[in-house]
Amino acid sequence: MTYDLIIIGSGPGGYVAAIRAAQLGLKTAIIERYNDRLGGTCLNVGCIPSKALLDSSEHYHAAHEKFAEHGIKISNLGIDMPQMIKRKDEVVDQTVKGVQFLMKKNKVDVFYGHGSFTGPNEVHIAASDGGEDQSLTGKNFIIATGSKPITPAMMNYDKNRVITSTEALNIKKVPKRMVIVGGGVIGLELGSVYARLGTEVEVVEFQDRILPTMDKDCSKELMRALKKTGVKFHLKHKVVDVKGTKTKAKVTVEKRDGGEPFVIDADYCLIAIGRRPYTDNLGLDKAGVNLDERGRVVVDDHLATNIPHIYAIGDVIRGAMLAHKAEEEGVFVAETIAGEKPHVDYNLIPGVVYTWPEVAAVGKTEEELKAAGIAYKSGKFPFKALGRARASMDLEGMVKVLSDAETDEILGVHMVGPRTADMIAEAVALMEFRASAEDAARMSHAHPTYTEAFKEAALAATGNRALHV
Numbered sequence: 440m441t442y443d444l445i446i447i448g449s450g451p452g453g454y455v456a457a458i459r460a461a462q463l464g465l466k467t468a469i470i471e472r473y474n475d476r477l478g479g480t481c482l483n484v485g486c487i488p489s490k491a492l493l494d495s496s497e498h499y500h501a502a503h504e505k506f507a508e509h510g511i512k513i514s515n516l517g518i519d520m521p522q523m524i525k526r527k528d529e530v531v532d533q534t535v536k537g538v539q540f541l542m543k544k545n546k547v548d549v550f551y552g553h554g555s556f557t558g559p560n561e562v563h564i565a566a567s568d569g570g571e572d573q574s575l576t577g578k579n580f581i582i583a584t585g586s587k588p589i590t591p592a593m594m595n596y597d598k599n600r601v602i603t604s605t606e607a608l609n610i611k612k613v614p615k616r617m618v619i620v621g622g623g624v625i626g627l628e629l630g631s632v633y634a635r636l637g638t639e640v641e642v643v644e645f646q647d648r649i650l651p652t653m654d655k656d657c658s659k660e661l662m663r664a665l666k667k668t669g670v671k672f673h674l675k676h677k678v679v680d681v682k683g684t685k686t687k688a689k690v691t692v693e694k695r696d697g698g699e700p701f702v703i704d705a706d707y708c709l710i711a712i713g714r715r716p717y718t719d720n721l722g723l724d725k726a727g728v729n730l731d732e733r734g735r736v737v738v739d740d741h742l743a744t745n746i747p748h749i750y751a752i753g754d755v756i757r758g759a760m761l762a763h764k765a766e767e768e769g770v771f772v773a774e775t776i777a778g779e780k781p782h783v784d785y786n787l788i789p790g791v792v793y794t795w796p797e798v799a800a801v802g803k804t805e806e807e808l809k810a811a812g813i814a815y816k817s818g819k820f821p822f823k824a825l826g827r828a829r830a831s832m833d834l835e836g837m838v839k840v841l842s843d844a845e846t847d848e849i850l851g852v853h854m855v856g857p858r859t860a861d862m863i864a865e866a867v868a869l870m871e872f873r874a875s876a877e878d879a880a881r882m883s884h885a886h887p888t889y890t891e892a893f894k895e896a897a898l899a900a901t902g903n904r905a906l907h908v
């Protein structure tokens with residue numbers, strides 16, 4: 440049998456593409472190298488387990504730091520790390536099982552094993568479920584093989600004391616001290632988990648600010664908030680050597696622009712300097728598919744590779760490494776193959792950091808607007824001026840609305856604060872319909888809610904008329 444579509448990789452890109460393709464009547468197969476583990480990085484060692492630990496650690500931190508002020512007395516507060524990890528594993532297992540169910544429901548054939556092209560229309564599967572190896576032929580293919588953490592040789596990654604996010608999700612005893620290499624999203628989220636549980640966390644970042652790709656105000660606000668949780672930052676510093684022993688990690692750090700190196704002795708060194716596209720042993724040469732200089736599969740505007748019936752999506756191609764970006768691309772390719780004319784607006788893919796306060800953004804940053812020479816207006820509103828935030832003791836952060844100086848169209852929204860991961864959806868919706876800041880300012884927002892901060896920032900952007908500041 441020849442499949443209409445064969446997908447290699449079952450992360451949020453691959454499995455969502457499979458569902459949409461099946462909905463559109465395409466005979467679809469999906470191949471996943473890890474036996475019984477559909478869902479990819481996101482479900483197994485990424486978005487879902489990290490959020491489970493972020494929630495658990497946030498509860499502990501709130502109990503430790505805020506309950507007394509709320510008038511709640513608690514004694515014998517403690518951490519049961521194995522239980523915290525067990526709950527996380529259960530959340531992951533349930534979510535993975537949900538994807539298995541969705542494959543069955545949509546009649547997608549699932550194959551467990553490492554897939555590799557043997558030619559432009561055939562994939563070999565080296566079975567990982569104890570079954571026989573086999574080959575499948577297809578009319579169309581999607582490469583959705585995702586990414587892996589970057590681990591430079593000099594950092595001596597040993598999966599024991601020198602770890603990546605994957606191992607950091609499974610630590611069974613609260614560490615005393617942890618060095619995090621990289622002040623990006625993954626490092627800060629996992630750093631937050633452990634800082635809240637009482638670990639001394641030190642972040643080493645090469646750039647002059649954390650979250651270097653986000654709006655500068657977000658970096659500033661988040662760093663201020665994380666410092667209060669006890670996180671220490673070494674900005675403009677680089678790690679020059681890491682040595683792991685059975686029980687420790689010795690991390691040598693020096694100033695980016697020169698200076699005496701110093702050593703941090705820690706229980707763990709977490710390498711979080713980014714991820715690389717994963718195409719190992721995929722047989723791309725046999726299919727004739729091109730990679731770029733950074734190892735990403737090259738795609739055109741239709742997400743087709745140089746071999747027209749082979750597409751690629753998600754972390755393995757250009758663009759933000761985000762689950763919802765991979766999902767949008769999965770739907771896009773399935774619909775394209777089915778003859779539809781879909782569209783993805785990359786400018787409106789939101790970015791979120793699930794620290795506390797959360798950071799969420801969509802559209803252009805102030806730095807990008809300046810660099811592009813676009814005249815803009817800016818309005819900001821601090822959460823400390825909001826009744827809802829005062830009630831919940833979440834006073835850190837702000838919302839910033841950037842709109843076109845002439846037309847008032849919203850060009851970017853940047854938020855640091857409570858529940859901004861959810862709040863950003865309103866900004867995405869408005870920008871999708873090309874709303875103005877005035878539109879946002881005129882919409883009624885329920886009181887008291889965190890969303891009022893967005894309305895107030897929009898008011899501030901349109902003639903400095905925020906009401907509560």
Ligand SMILES: Cc1cc2nc3c(=O)[nH]c(=O)nc-3n(C[C@H](O)[C@H](O)[C@H](O)COP(=O)(O)OP(=O)(O)OC[C@H]3O[C@@H](n4cnc5c(N)ncnc54)[C@H](O)[C@@H]3O)c2cc1C
Nearest residue numbers: 448450452472479480481485486554585753754760761762
């Ligand atoms: C700690 C952490 C937290 C994160 N948190 C978030 C978050 O909160 N929000 C967010 O949007 N993103 C988050 N991400 C990023 C997100 O996980 C990725 O962007 C997303 O998983 C990419 O999806 P994908 O489908 O492209 O690839 P992946 O999810 O990486 O899936 C690829 C799949 O392909 C399989 N595979 C690879 N090669 C083969 C082969 N040859 N044969 C068969 N199977 C193969 C792999 O085993 C894997 O299952 C996080 C990542 C990490 C590491």
